[in-house]
Amino acid sequence: MPTGTENMTRSALRRRLEALDDKTVARLNEISRPVDLPAGQQIIIEGDPAASIYSVQQGVVSVFKLLPDGRRQITGFLYPGDFLGVTFNLGAVYGYGAEAVTHCSLRAWPRGALERLSEEAPGLRRLFMAEIADELTEAQDRILMLAHRSVEERVATFLLTMARHQAGATGTRIEVVEIPMRWADIADYLGTSAETISRTLSTFRDRHIIHTGKRSEIVVLDWAALEAITGGDRPEEGEIYR
Amino acid sequence: MPTGTENMTRSALRRRLEALDDKTVARLNEISRPVDLPAGQQIIIEGDPAASIYSVQQGVVSVFKLLPDGRRQITGFLYPGDFLGVTFNLGAVYGYGAEAVTHCSLRAWPRGALERLSEEAPGLRRLFMAEIADELTEAQDRILMLAHRSVEERVATFLLTMARHQAGATGTRIEVVEIPMRWADIADYLGTSAETISRTLSTFRDRHIIHTGKRSEIVVLDWAALEAITGGDRPEEGEIYR
DNA sequence: CGGGACGTTGACGCCCGTCAAGACATGTGG
DNA sequence: CCACATGTCTTGACGGGCGTCAACGTCCCG
Numbered sequence: 213m214p215t216g217t218e219n220m221t222r223s224a225l226r227r228r229l230e231a232l233d234d235k236t237v238a239r240l241n242e243i244s245r246p247v248d249l250p251a252g253q254q255i256i257i258e259g260d261p262a263a264s265i266y267s268v269q270q271g272v273v274s275v276f277k278l279l280p281d282g283r284r285q286i287t288g289f290l291y292p293g294d295f296l297g298v299t300f301n302l303g304a305v306y307g308y309g310a311e312a313v314t315h316c317s318l319r320a321w322p323r324g325a326l327e328r329l330s331e332e333a334p335g336l337r338r339l340f341m342a343e344i345a346d347e348l349t350e351a352q353d354r355i356l357m358l359a360h361r362s363v364e365e366r367v368a369t370f371l372l373t374m375a376r377h378q379a380g381a382t383g384t385r386i387e388v389v390e391i392p393m394r395w396a397d398i399a400d401y402l403g404t405s406a407e408t409i410s411r412t413l414s415t416f417r418d419r420h421i422i423h424t425g426k427r428s429e430i431v432v433l434d435w436a437a438l439e440a441i442t443g444g445d446r447p448e449e450g451e452i453y454r
Numbered sequence: 455m456p457t458g459t460e461n462m463t464r465s466a467l468r469r470r471l472e473a474l475d476d477k478t479v480a481r482l483n484e485i486s487r488p489v490d491l492p493a494g495q496q497i498i499i500e501g502d503p504a505a506s507i508y509s510v511q512q513g514v515v516s517v518f519k520l521l522p523d524g525r526r527q528i529t530g531f532l533y534p535g536d537f538l539g540v541t542f543n544l545g546a547v548y549g550y551g552a553e554a555v556t557h558c559s560l561r562a563w564p565r566g567a568l569e570r571l572s573e574e575a576p577g578l579r580r581l582f583m584a585e586i587a588d589e590l591t592e593a594q595d596r597i598l599m600l601a602h603r604s605v606e607e608r609v610a611t612f613l614l615t616m617a618r619h620q621a622g623a624t625g626t627r628i629e630v631v632e633i634p635m636r637w638a639d640i641a642d643y644l645g646t647s648a649e650t651i652s653r654t655l656s657t658f659r660d661r662h663i664i665h666t667g668k669r670s671e672i673v674v675l676d677w678a679a680l681e682a683i684t685g686g687d688r689p690e691e692g693e694i695y696r
Numbered sequence: 697c698g699g700g701a702c703g704t705t706g707a708c709g710c711c712c713g714t715c716a717a718g719a720c721a722t723g724t725g726g
Numbered sequence: 727c728c729a730c731a732t733g734t735c736t737t738g739a740c741g742g743g744c745g746t747c748a749a750c751g752t753c754c755c756g
Binding site for chain 2: 711712713714720721
């Protein structure tokens, strides 16, 4: 049962946060500080001392690494309920940058206090553990994508992921998918170029799979086609490996 | 300071294992069972219940995911000192397969016992935590590779990584790099094809960067050239990002 | 209204995946 | 020890996907 698990695990994480005992939740609220950011604002700079841990309340955040040649690889987008900055590498330094894609409200905890709290609260410890494990499986899913999928498959998968995110958030059926990020961001995420993103969406449009109205709003006309392009996330029943 | 950290962290992990208190180490040895495997032997099957945790004593192990279309993506190679099976996803089911690349000796622990032991030994807990964190940064490094590096850069990086592994293991300077895995394995790891691996090595040979004698033995003639091809792992001092 | 950021579309070329045919190596049985 | 089969590496030929450069269209904001 490979790949395609990233959404399940993330929402599972969110549910688990709510399952913490009341006292811990109260303490969490006490020591946290709300942060509001305009779109485009830097949140974390790679290499800075890892002073804070954040959770996203509203908006979308991009997490990225900068490359020597000036490019950047977006390693993930964060949505409400996701955590930012949990990955503690040895030096207690952020291993990545992060910035607000849209206007964002975050909740910030001083790392020290949060770590102390997690010593007492095993539930919180497990939460962080799960967060890292989630990030790992997500990263591995992306490795599969980048290594073996065509750009078209990646874009289709991305659209479906965005759609599922909004369906999960609103709980309702979706036909208009909001794409808050710029094409260049998506490109940096999927390991391709902004032009190719544009071209791919254009062919989807020409094939009547989507309808593009206002930028940042994509209407999906043919879900089945999108999923077909995805290339079959999961193996069929009784399929033979190798 | 992006990328290129994978080796440091791995060896740091090994050192930390030795830093466990004696009682824990004794218990660890008690409940472990040695396993010897011939090359090619399956160790873990994706989807099976995660019964054991292993550590590699000798040999090389490949960890992989199988794709619906029958291909496989090797997510990593494990060398002596590395752990296998620590990443337990929610269902306590292995999220990947593993097989012996060379003849291997492993040490196996029943998962339950090891988890119970880690409840008492915070050092062990931190060890596992670090193991997962390492895997995460390794996965993210690979994302950078796959997204933005040419095959030539990937192969050069791979060679250097192998060389560093052996230098680290023997402690001496190296000029002959042993490549125990098949080209197809390397290809599945780097997200390319066996033919392209062969071709790339051939051009390295023609450019007098390496010398190829017996298969599985590569003599590096020009380290500087290899590193140059790598594409500059780290940013230069004072370099400007974007 | 002018300028800047972003998206779209075209043209071009090359990297690399794929198919196919040999070249070696290794092992097995006669 | 040789003949043969099997697995692996090498090399060639071919073509398509997609990265890059460049020009243009569109939207927004001062």
